[in-house]
Amino acid sequence: MSQQIEAAKKLAAFTAVDNHVKPTDKFIGIGSGSTVPYVVDRILQQGEEVNKDRIFLPTGFQSRQLIVNGGLRLGDVSQYTHIDVTIDGADEVDSNLNCIKGGGACQLQEKVLAEAANTFIVVADFRKKSSILGTSWKQGVPIEVAPGAYAPMLERLKKMGSPNAALRMAKMKAGPVVTDNGNFVIDAPFSEEDYKNPKELLVKLKMLTGVVEVGLFCDMAKAAYFGNEDGSVSVRWSDGKTEEVQAH
Template identity: 35%
Template sequence: MTGELSPIDKAKFVAARRAADFVEDGMRVGLGTGSTAAWLVRCLGEMVRDNGLRIKGVPTSTRTAELAREVGIEVITLDEARWLDVTIDGADEFDGQLNLIKGGGGALLQEKIVATASDQMIVIADAGKEVETLGAFPLPVEVVPFGWKTTQALIEETLISMDVLGRSSTLRMNGSQPFITDEGNHILDLHLNRIGNPRQLALVLNQMPGVVENGLFIDICDVVVLGFGDGRVELRDINEGTVQHDKMDFVEGDNLFGDLAD
C-alpha cells in the first residue's frame, strides 16, 4: 500500500472486512455502490481468490459490476438471481432506527431495488455517517428527464407542507452536463437540513409524477457495521436489538486495497 490510509479509510476498510464475514459459500449477494461498498467488493474478491469462496454478485451500478469482475466475483443480473441472501452497501446517513439516506453515488434506484429483494440488508459505514436526525446530507431524488424542471417545482412546492427545515433543490451535474443515472434519469438533490418525518416524506415524493425513486431507505436496513479508524467495529442489529463490538486487525502492507484510498 502506497502511504498510510486516513482514519476514515481505515474505518471503511475494517467495516467492510467485518461485513464480509456475513457472506457464505453459495450465496447470492447484492453489491452496493460507492467508496465504502468498493472496500467490501475488494474484500470479497480476496476471499474468492484466496479462500475459494463461491458467490454470485448482483451489482447496483455499472462501476460496481466492473470492479466485481476485476476482482474475480461472478456477476449476474437480479433477474437471474430472482432473490438475494444478503445485500451489503454503504450509506450517506443513518439514524438510530437504521433509516438511511442513500444516493450520493447516483445509484439509489438500483440500490433500493436490490436491497428490497434481499433477505437481509447490511450497511457498512464510518462513524461520521451516524446522525440523530436525517437530512444534513442532501436527499437525492431520481427523476425522469422529461419535464424535470416542472417536477422540481412540484417537489419544492410540496416541501412547504413537510416537516423539513430547507426546501431548495439542485440538479446534480457531471461537469457542465446533467448527471445521468444508469437508468438514464436525472437526480435532484434536496437541501432539507432536517427531515422530521422521513417515512411521510418518502411516501409523498414517490406519489409525484416524474419522480422515479427517492433516497430515503425506510425499514430496509437490518444491520449496520460501523467502523472506526483504530480498527474497532460495532455491529447494530435492529431486529435483534443487539450491539456487538469487535476489533479487526489492519495490515498496512496489504496492497489489495491501495487504489481505493481517497
C-alpha cells in the same frame, strides 16, 4: 485524516462480510460507494473454492467493474431475483437504520437489490452515523426523475418544504448528471422536522409524478457497520441493539 477514514471503511467492510457473507450464500448483491471495494476484497479473501459457484449482482457500473476485475461471476437481478445478502454503502444512517443513499446516483438499482435480499447490510465509516438524517448529509435527498419532469418537479419540491432543491449538475461536462437508467437526479434538502419521519417523507416524494426512485431507504437494513477512528467497529441492529466490535 484520509488514512484514518480509509482504515475505518476497511474495518467496517471486513467485519460485515465476516458476519454476514457465509459460505452457503450463493447470490450476493454488491452495492456502490467508497466502502464497497473493501467488501469485494474481503469476499475474494474467502477463496476461489467458495466463490466459484457464487453469482454476484451489481447495483451499477462501479460494482459491476469490481465484480469483473475480481474474476467473480457476474449476474443480473432480472435472472436471479432471490438474493441471499446485499452489502452496500450509505451517505448517512440514522439511529433507526433509515438511510440516505444516492450520492453516486445509483439509488434505483441499490433499492432493487436491497429489497430482493434476505439480508441487507450497510457499511460506512464513522462520518455517516447520525441520530437524525440530514445532520451530516446536507446535500439533500437524491431523487431520480424522468428528464421531462424535472422542471415542474423542482417547483413541487419547493412547495413541499425544500426551497433549495436543485438539479444535480455534472462536474466534468456541461449539463446534468445522467443515471445508468437515463434519468436526472434532483437533490432536495428538507428540514429536521421532515427527517424525523423519513418514511412519511418517502411516501410523499414517491407520489410525485415523474419520480423514478427516492434515495430514502426505510425499514430495510438488518444492521449497519461503522468503522471508527480508534480501530473498532460500531454496529447498529434493526432491533435497536448496538455493540462495539474489535476488528480482526
